[in-house]
Amino acid sequence: MSEERTHAGFKRRTRLAAARERLLAAATPHGRTESVPLSAADGRAVAEAVTSSVDVPGYDRAAMDGWAVRAEDTFGASDRSPAALRIVGGVGDDGNDGGESGDAVGPGEAVRVDTGAELPPGADAVVRSEDGEARGDDLSVFGAVAAGENVGERGEDVAAGDAVVEPPHWLRPSDLGLLKAVGETEVAVAEPPTVAVIPTGEELVQADPSPGEVIETNGLTVSRLAERWGAAATHRDVVTDDADALAAAVGRDTDHDVVVTTGGSSVGDRDLVPDVVADAGEVLVHGVAIKPGHPVALGRVDDTPVVMLPGYPVACIVGAVQFLRPLLAAVGGFPADPPPTRRATLTRKVRSEPGVRTFARVTLDDSDDELGDEPGESGAETEDGDAAPGSPDTTATPAAADAESATTATTETPAVTATPTRSSGAGVLSSAARADGWVVVPESREGFDAGEPVDVELWEVGR
Template sequence: MRNVYLSTKSLEEARNLLDGALNSFYKEKKTETIAVRKALGRVSAGPIFARLSSPYFHSCAMDGIMVSSRTTLDARKHRPLLLKEGDYLDCDTGDPLLAPYDSVIMAEDLVVAEEGFLILEPAHAWEHVRPMGEDIIEKDLLFTVEHVFSPVDLSVLLASGIEEIEVYKKPEIVFIPTGDEIIDGSPEKGQIIESNTAMLEALAKLNGGVSRRLSIAKDDKDTLLEAVKKSLDADIIVMIAGSSAGRDDLTSTICEELGQLLVHGIDIKPGKPAVLGVVGDKPFIGLPGYPVSTHVVYEELVVPILRKKAHLPKEIKPVITGTLTRRVTSSLSNQEYVRVRLGRVDGSYKVTPMDRGAGASLSLARSDGYLIVPRNSEGMLRGEEVEV
C-alpha cells in the first residue's frame, strides 16, 4: 500500500509549524566549559569579564634603559647629558618598569660612552611605557552572551588571564540513512552507494553542530523504529530517504507513531517529499533521498534549526544579480530551486541554468548557487535580471 501526501505546505508555512512546535527544545540550554585555545567558533554562554589587567604591571615598551625623567631635564643636543651606572637600568621590551624609574629611552637614542650613556634630549614621564591596563582593565566586560569567538578573541581572553570559558554545547544531529538498495562500499547492480551523509555531516560541522551517522537501516518498520529510538539522546533526528509516497517509504509513519507529524510534503522543487515532525520534544526531519532534494531541504529547514540551537546568528547568504542566459520554465504549484553557474562578462554576471534533475549531484558540486523561481510563476525569460 502506498502512502499519500498530507496537504502540502508552503516553505514558510512548514517553517512556522515546525518552529512553533519546538518551544521547549529551544528553551533547553546546554553548556560546557572548555579551554580557550579550543574555543574558535564557539559561542559564549554568558558575559565574560577580564580576570587580569593587560599588561598587569607597568611595562617597558622598548629595548633600552629605564630612567627617572626628572634626572634628564638638562639633556640637550649641544650639551649631551651623561647617565652613569645608578642613573639608569637596562631593560628589554616587556620588562616591568621598576621604581623609581618612570620612562624608557630607546637603545637607538643612546650614545655609548666610557662611563655610561650620553643622551641628547630629556625623557618624558611614561615615554615608551605601557601603563598597567593600557589594553585591558581588570573586570572589563570583554564579550557579551552569544558571542562567536574569532582567532583574535582567543588572544584577548588569554591576555586577560582567562584560560577556560563556558560555552553552549554544540547540538548533536543524528543521521539515519535508509533503504534496501543503499549500501556502503562497492555496489552491485540495483544498489546505490550511501553518500548523502558525507555532505550533511560537513554542513552540520560548518553550522555549529556535531553529527553521528547510524548504520544504514533497511525499509522495515521495526528496524526504522528502533533506529529512531536509538537517536533520542541527540538534539536533532534526520532520516534520509523514505519520505516520498512510495510503497516502502515509512518516514511519515515512523514520525506519527513515535511523536507528532506536522508536515508531509512541501511546495518546493526539488524537495517536495520532506517530512517534518517532533519526536521526544526534538525536531524530526525526513529528507528525500535524491542528493539535490536532500541539499535543498537541509539548507532551508535543518540548518536554521541547527544554528538557532547552537546560538549562532542566522546565516546570511550573499546574493548576486546577473542576466539569465536562457529561459527557465517552472510549474505554478512549487517554489523551484534551479542550480546555476555564474560567469563574469564585460563587468557583469551571466547566469546559466544547469541540469535540474533532483539526483544530479555533480551539477550540485559544479553550481555557484540557486536561482529561486517563486510559486505561481511560469518561469523567467532569457535576458531577465535575476538574483542568485
C-alpha cells in the first residue's frame, strides 16, 4: 500500500497545482506529425509554422467602386467647386468601364474601377462612386481624396515573410482560408496522441444491472472527452478487481501515449490500481486536495503516463478535466488553453473546505435576477470516494494556487446568474450532465456567498 494512504484515508493530499506539475514533468511530447489537405485540417493542431511566400493581395487594389485617380488632381475639390477630370478607358454615360484594366492614369485623368480591381498605373487613390459624377468622358469630383485613400495596398492582408500560423494553435476555418490565400494546399498537423481508457471494478456491467451491479459509464465519458480534446481513444472492456488482471491490462496498453484507468484508485480493499502501477513503475501522486476527486492517482509505467481516476462519475470527470486534458496537450503538442468561462452572479452560497479546491456544479440563467440564500445551499462534497479528508499537502503555495484558479470575485454584478445544483455528490452523474459548468473555489477560500460574481468554467464546451 502506498505510503500516502491508509485504510482510514489519505495521510496527506497534494495540492492541484503541484500534482499537475509532477504529472506534466513525466510527460514527453510524442512529436509525430502528418500533412493533411486543408479540407481535413479544421480542428487539428498545427505542428509546423507556415510562412507566406507571397503578398496578399499581390497588387494595390481598389477598396471601393469608383474612379482611380491621382490624389493631387482632386485637392481643393468641393460641392461648389468640383475638380474636373477626364475619364480614360472608354467609360460611357452609364458609367460602365469599357477600357482595359491596364489603362494608365495620367495628370487630370481618371479610370473607372470596381472594388477589388487592380489599381491602374499612375493612380494612388480612388474617388468613391457617390463622390463623383460622370458625363460622357468628363468626371466631376466633389471631394478631395488623399494618397492611399480607398486603396488596399499590396500585402495589406499578408506580406511575404509573414507567419501565417504557428504552433501550438488549433486550426480554425479562418486559418484554413488564410492558408489557401497564400497558396498552401496542405498543412502539417500533430498526430492525435493515443489514449487507452480502462474501466475497472467487479461490480460494473454494460447493461441490465442486477442488485449490487452498476452500469459502466466512466469509460465512455472519459474516452469521448479525450477525443474531444484531440486524442485517439481506445475504450477497453471492464477489468475486474484483480491485481494480475489489472497489471496485464495496464502493461498491454503502455504502447499508447497515455493510459487512463477509472475506479479502484482510493483506499479500500478493492482499490488495487495504485499498487499495481507502483509495482510496475512509479506512483507520482496519490490523493489530491480537490473536491470531488480526492482519490486521483498519477504515475507512469515504462515511461507512459498513467492517470488513475476515481470511480465516482463526477469525481472522474473533474479528474479528467484537471489532469488528462493538460496531459494530452503536453503529449500531443496542443495549445494548453483553459476552458472558456462565463461571468455570473451566484444565487446561493457555495461552501468549500480550506486548503481544498472545490468544483461546484452550477446551472446558468440569463433571465433570473433574483438573488439570495435558499434552503439546501451548496456545501462541500461528501461523496468523493475518499474515506477521510486528511490534511492538504503544502508543497504549492496558496498564492500559486489562487493564481491558477479561474474564479475571482469583483464588485461588478453580472446579469447572468449561476445556481448550484441541488445534488452535489460525486456519484450523482446527472448533476454534471445537467450543469452548464462549475465554479472553482480556490484553496484560500471557504466558499463564495450568494450575490458574489464568479467565473463559471464551461468545461464541456471548450477543448
